Amino acid sequence: MFLPPLPSRPVSEAPPILVRGGRVIDPLRGFDAVGDVLLRGERVERISATPLPTTGLRVIDADGCLVCPGLIDPHVHLREPGGERKETIRTGSEAAIAGGFSMVACMPNTQPALDLPSLVDFVRLKAAEAGLARVRVVAAATVGREGERLAPMGAMARAGAVAFSDDGDGIASAMVMRRVLATCRSIDRPFLQHCQEATLTHEAVMNEGPLAAKLGLGGWPAVAEEIMFERDVRLNASIGCRYHAQHLSSAGSVEILRRAKAAGQPVSGEASPHHLLLTDAACDGWNTIAKVNPPLRTGADAEALRKAVVDGTIEVLATDHAPHTASEKGRDFSAAPFGCIGLESAVGMYGLALVKSGLMDWTSVIERMTVGPARLLGLLEAGFGRLFEGGPADVSVIDPDAAWKVEASNFRSRSRNSPFDGWTAHGRPVAVITQGRAFDLRTEWWRGAGAP
Amino acid sequence: MCAVKRDFLQIEGLSKSDLTALLERAEANLPIAEGRAPRKELLAGRVIANLFLEDSTRTRCSFETAVHRLGGQVFNLTSAGSSASKGEGLIDTALNVEAMGVAAIVIRTSISGGPAMVAKRVRIPVINAGDGRHEHPTQGLLDMVTLRESLGSLEGRRIAIVGDIANSRVAHSALQGLTTMGSEVLLVGPPTLLSAHQIVHDGTGHVSITHDLDAIIDEIDAIMLLRIQSERGAGSGIASDYRTLFGLTPERASRLKPHAVVLHPGPVNRGIEIDDSVADEHGGVRILRQVTHGVAARMAVLEALLAH
Numbered sequence: 001m002f003l004p005p006l007p008s009r010p011v012s013e014a015p016p017i018l019v020r021g022g023r024v025i026d027p028l029r030g031f032d033a034v035g036d037v038l039l040r041g042e043r044v045e046r047i048s049a050t051p052l053p054t055t056g057l058r059v060i061d062a063d064g065c066l067v068c069p070g071l072i073d074p075h076v077h078l079r080e081p082g083g084e085r086k087e088t089i090r091t092g093s094e095a096a097i098a099g100g101f102s103m104v105a106c107m108p109n110t111q112p113a114l115d116l117p118s119l120v121d122f123v124r125l126k127a128a129e130a131g132l133a134r135v136r137v138v139a140a141a142t143v144g145r146e147g148e149r150l151a152p153m154g155a156m157a158r159a160g161a162v163a164f165s166d167d168g169d170g171i172a173s174a175m176v177m178r179r180v181l182a183t184c185r186s187i188d189r190p191f192l193q194h195c196q197e198a199t200l201t202h203e204a205v206m207n208e209g210p211l212a213a214k215l216g217l218g219g220w221p222a223v224a225e226e227i228m229f230e231r232d233v234r235l236n237a238s239i240g241c242r243y244h245a246q247h248l249s250s251a252g253s254v255e256i257l258r259r260a261k262a263a264g265q266p267v268s269g270e271a272s273p274h275h276l277l278l279t280d281a282a283c284d285g286w287n288t289i290a291k292v293n294p295p296l297r298t299g300a301d302a303e304a305l306r307k308a309v310v311d312g313t314i315e316v317l318a319t320d321h322a323p324h325t326a327s328e329k330g331r332d333f334s335a336a337p338f339g340c341i342g343l344e345s346a347v348g349m350y351g352l353a354l355v356k357s358g359l360m361d362w363t364s365v366i367e368r369m370t371v372g373p374a375r376l377l378g379l380l381e382a383g384f385g386r387l388f389e390g391g392p393a394d395v396s397v398i399d400p401d402a403a404w405k406v407e408a409s410n411f412r413s414r415s416r417n418s419p420f421d422g423w424t425a426h427g428r429p430v431a432v433i434t435q436g437r438a439f440d441l442r443t444e445w446w447r448g449a450g451a452p
Numbered sequence: 453m454c455a456v457k458r459d460f461l462q463i464e465g466l467s468k469s470d471l472t473a474l475l476e477r478a479e480a481n482l483p484i485a486e487g488r489a490p491r492k493e494l495l496a497g498r499v500i501a502n503l504f505l506e507d508s509t510r511t512r513c514s515f516e517t518a519v520h521r522l523g524g525q526v527f528n529l530t531s532a533g534s535s536a537s538k539g540e541g542l543i544d545t546a547l548n549v550e551a552m553g554v555a556a557i558v559i560r561t562s563i564s565g566g567p568a569m570v571a572k573r574v575r576i577p578v579i580n581a582g583d584g585r586h587e588h589p590t591q592g593l594l595d596m597v598t599l600r601e602s603l604g605s606l607e608g609r610r611i612a613i614v615g616d617i618a619n620s621r622v623a624h625s626a627l628q629g630l631t632t633m634g635s636e637v638l639l640v641g642p643p644t645l646l647s648a649h650q651i652v653h654d655g656t657g658h659v660s661i662t663h664d665l666d667a668i669i670d671e672i673d674a675i676m677l678l679r680i681q682s683e684r685g686a687g688s689g690i691a692s693d694y695r696t697l698f699g700l701t702p703e704r705a706s707r708l709k710p711h712a713v714v715l716h717p718g719p720v721n722r723g724i725e726i727d728d729s730v731a732d733e734h735g736g737v738r739i740l741r742q743v744t745h746g747v748a749a750r751m752a753v754l755e756a757l758l759a760h
Contacts, residue, residue: 213649214464216564216586216621286565332542332563334584 015058016040017438019395022062026387027367037067039393042436047389058438060431062397068366069387070102070394070434072373075246075318082111087323087414089126095413096133097439099343100429102394103134105377109168115140115151117159124160134434136162141180147171150179157187162377165192170228172198181241190242190376193232200224205334207280207295217333220295222250229253233260244376245269247320249294251304258313268376270316271305273342273349274419282419286333289419293338310359315372319346323415340419345406347398348425356426362400395433402428459571459578460753462587463628471632477752478597484521485748494755495524498555502528506562510718511581515558518750546570555758577757585619591717592625593749598742602713603673606633613639614698615678617646622717623678631658640665644689665698670707677716677725700726705734713738
């Protein structure tokens with residue numbers, strides 16, 4: 001494989017960055033004060049309650065905005081290698097920046113699957129070459145994501161994989177699952193499960209219920225998610241791996257998570273914007289944009305998920321950004337692929353679901369977009385998900401009250417399959433600083449010709 | 453006022469007066485459908501495309517006959533299993549057929565929502581001749597024509613639909629139509645082929661579910677038997693005692709009310725849904741009458757969409 005040399009960016013020569021006059025929030029230590037944040041190179045140099053001199057600095061105006069640790073999306077699909085018509089590591093990490101994220105973790109269901117150390121290297125090198133959001137790799141737990149033989153997980157961990165998952169499929173065999181959990185435990189990596197008992201989801205394309213019956217589509221019952229989650233909790237009880245249930249969709253799953261956490265198990269769960277805001281009604285008229293996996297369910301399920309985010313049962317917000325081309329989504333409902341994109345609407349949609357609704361404050365939402373994902377991926381100790389002097393210079397700036405219209409046609413993502421196109425979002429990312437670069441999303445160069 | 457293209461995609465959403473108009477039009481077409489009156493010339497010089505991307509003989513021939521009885525011409529494109537049977541191929545095929553200047557497209561497909569998808573892309577009327585597990589609206593019409601002929605009215609009549617409700621587009625269209633017309637519908641079948649979801653989406657409150665055919669067999673005015681759709685993967689939900697529990701055996705047939713009628717969309721799995729002796733000898737069986745009504749009903753739909 002030929003890879004061009006990494007671009008040499010003399011970070012130290014770039015001017016230091018001053019994020020001026022925002023409300024600085026570090027959820028982990030409960031820090032919340034108006035002030036300036038000075039970033040030099042890849043480190044936070046100062047957080048100051050009094051204004052700092054601006055001479056010689058690149059100034060990002062954060063007046064009226066929240067200045068928080070760089071947002072982390074621990075569940076995205078960048079599609080490269082193999083799915084470059086949908087997204088690439090470059091376009092996906094650019095979409096991440098546009099959505100206010102300084103870091104994403106990409107899933108291994110590419111073609112080929114990310115199941116070798118060299119493929120982990122490939123993603124890291126491509127991401128470094130793009131130089132936009134940081135990209136961390138979630139590698140496949142089994143060879144080819146086939147759920148049979150263990151992939152070289154230890155070697156991939158050494159190559160930089162932060163977690164393991166066969167996302168897109170659950171690991172069906174209980175024996176394989178047990179081996180995976182034990183291996184993850186031994187190499188100190190979390191396992192991220194896509195909970196789906198496949199024998200219950202044959203030809204299943206949307207939530208099992210009256211609408212599926214009316215549309216003549218195969219129903220995907222919530223219990224198919226719940227029994228795999230329940231099984232894994234039992235399997236893991238004697239292993240104690242950090243286990244994470246991805247994209248929870250049902251009230252029943254929330255109950256399983258709540259019980260496992262109460263029992264002291266190292267279990268976490270995540271929620272996606274579409275599961276918090278939409279129900280299976282969005283599928284009416286065979287609307288393939290609303291075809292996601294696991295499927296959109298009932299209003300009661302969405303409410304249970306929102307409550308679980310509010311009370312902290314769900315500590316991680318993740319978009320499950322899943323790009324697909326217009327022609328793929330133009331197939332009939334059963335043949336169209338599962339998934340919707342989420343990076344560039346995420347902040348505004350979480351704001352709509354959780355803040356505008358009066359359920360939470362922004363600090364708690366940001367905690368679940370920073371501390372939660374960083375803890376999940378084992379990056380908290382390295383300072384990610386936090387904002388403190390001496391920590392990594394990953395900062396997101398959010399205008400918490402901005403009402404703005406989501407326009408998928410303006411997205412940086414290569415795909416347009418957003419169920420929120422045309423919605424009015426609440427809260428907007430206005431700047432991201434990561435890897436020594438500042439992206440002011442309000443400026444013309446960013447909205448225009450592309451990132452320099 | 454701009455002309456709005458009209459399609460015939462589903463029974464759901466049609467009002468009682470819409471349905472009544474179609475049923476009356478179908479009934480008026482009966483003498484032509486039976487060959488007793490001369491054909492109409494409504495479709496003279498026009499071509500109708502039959503896109504049958506899933507196996508069907510009865511429905512395809514019925515549409516062909518209906519077009520001929522209206523003075524039009526028809527061509528058939530049948531390609532089950534080809535690329536056209538998938539979503540993208542279906543639209544491509546429909547666009548090509550439209551470009552040949554046909555007046556309307558009749559579509560049979562295994563894709564639920566396939567005809568609706570095509571209707572959004574073409575400028576000519578689309579008629580759903582059965583799509584996946586969604587609806588088979590012209591079958592729904594012909595069933596209602598048959599029931600009205602035998603029972604006089606649909607209002608207040610108790611109709612049992614028996615069999616693979618979950619996978620049956622025939623059942624879905626009949627359920628929508630009959631409840632709109634004021635009938636009381638009993639859905640009967642094994643729990644593996646019938647779920648509460650079927651009632652919930654009806655919303656009229658005139659639908660109930662039972663798994664015990666014997667408990668209701670003597671209370672109904674009509675029994676609509678469904679074909680067991682093993683080709684749709686429902687086979688695994690069907691136990692070997694289907695006939696014992698849900699088949700129309702001579703014993704059950706003898707308990708039907710004297711005026712009660714028996715319908716089946718065909719083709720019949722004899723010895724499963726209905727026993728030979730009942731199918732051949734019971735006075736209430738209307739299966740071939742349904743076939744005749746199918747031509748009249750499809751003529752009515754073509755007229756409603758193309759009478760301009």
